[in-house]
Amino acid sequence: MTGVDMYWHRVPADDFAKAQRSLFEQVPVYGAEGYEAALAEGSVVAVAEDYLLLEVLFAGGATPGEHAASLVVSGGGWYPVDPATDEEIGLLAPDEVRAVAAYLDGAEPAVWIARREAELAAVLRGYSPHPWDERRAAHLAGHARALAAFYRRAADAGEAVVKVLVG
Numbered sequence: 001m002t003g004v005d006m007y008w009h010r011v012p013a014d015d016f017a018k019a020q021r022s023l024f025e026q027v028p029v030y031g032a033e034g035y036e037a038a039l040a041e042g043s044v045v046a047v048a049e050d051y052l053l054l055e056v057l058f059a060g061g062a063t064p065g066e067h068a069a070s071l072v073v074s075g076g077g078w079y080p081v082d083p084a085t086d087e088e089i090g091l092l093a094p095d096e097v098r099a100v101a102a103y104l105d106g107a108e109p110a111v112w113i114a115r116r117e118a119e120l121a122a123v124l125r126g127y128s129p130h131p132w133d134e135r136r137a138a139h140l141a142g143h144a145r146a147l148a149a150f151y152r153r154a155a156d157a158g159e160a161v162v163k164v165l166v167g
Helices: 013-019 020-026 037-042 050-059 066-072 093-106 107-114 117-125 134-156
Strands: 004-010 044-047 077-080 088-092 160-166
Touching: 004 013, 004 020, 004 134, 013 160, 020 088, 020 160, 037 044, 044 134, 050 066, 050 107, 050 117, 050 134, 066 093, 088 093, 088 117, 093 160, 107 117, 107 134, 117 134, 134 160
Parallel strands: none
Antiparallel strands: 004 044, 004 160, 077 088, 088 160
16 A cells, blocks of 8 residues: 555454554554455455545535544544654544444445545545546445445444554
């Protein structure tokens, strides 16, 4: 993966009380041992660069006052992992995970993308030399579906979610 990548990792609810450093180090990232297995089993979702587009997509699909929309990508509590670094960890408690899963149930990423295409293209121009096109839209829809399924599995298992940016 390249640039700044975002990872979402499902953890047991009991792990939510662990120290931030411990939770941060638990997240299997690209190239790390266990990364491919975690992807295959669905305990981690990784998005290279386009997590910003997901933020726009999910928050933009919400009706006013729909708090869960703000939690999908960058919402929730963010905490420093170590005062000596700029590393942070995002945490969603199991009740927040359930709210996100309920919000994403029945989500239609392709429809949301079509409605917000101009805004998504403008955001993309802000960080990427690559143009907005049908391939990018299909790729984004795939990430959105994967993230919706990830949150549903986490909610059904009563899990918390850890989010990290690596880059």
